[in-house]
Amino acid sequence: xxxxxxxxxRQAALAHEAIxxxxxxxxxxxxxxxxxxRSAYRWTREQRALGLLSxxxxxxxxxxxxxxxxxxERMARGADFADMMHLATAEGAGAFATFDRRVxxxxxxxxxxxxxxxL
Numbered sequence: 001x002x003x004x005x006x007x008x009x010r011q012a013a014l015a016h017e018a019i020x021x022x023x024x025x026x027x028x029x030x031x032x033x034x035x036x037x038r039s040a041y042r043w044t045r046e047q048r049a050l051g052l053l054s055x056x057x058x059x060x061x062x063x064x065x066x067x068x069x070x071x072x073e074r075m076a077r078g079a080d081f082a083d084m085m086h087l088a089t090a091e092g093a094g095a096f097a098t099f100d101r102r103v104x105x106x107x108x109x110x111x112x113x114x115x116x117x118x119l
């Protein structure tokens with residue numbers, strides 16, 4: 001977060017040092033980062049998408065969820081990021097079941113797995 005927001009220069013400098021070596025970005029980190037940028041920092045959807053993609057594009061970002069980039073791109077188009085990350089990390093599942101019809105719409109035709117609405 002400090003790398004993106006630079007709201008604390010001392011912590012931002014330490015964060016930049018940390019990402020100068022190989023690192024992993026977990027799904028939970030992406031989820032919390034998006035939530036903080038949205039709720040506490042009031043970043044727009046476009047700003048959040050650009051920020052998350054810039055994190056995934058860092059040269060030392062060695063591992064992150066397979067479909068994380070897809071989830072960010074779907075969020076940029078209006079989908080709920082948490083819903084898209086749930087889909088993005090459901091590797092090996094045959095389908096993603098939900099009661100929320102907006103998930104299927106937000107996921108679009110290129111979803112990493114089929115979305116089944118239960119109602």
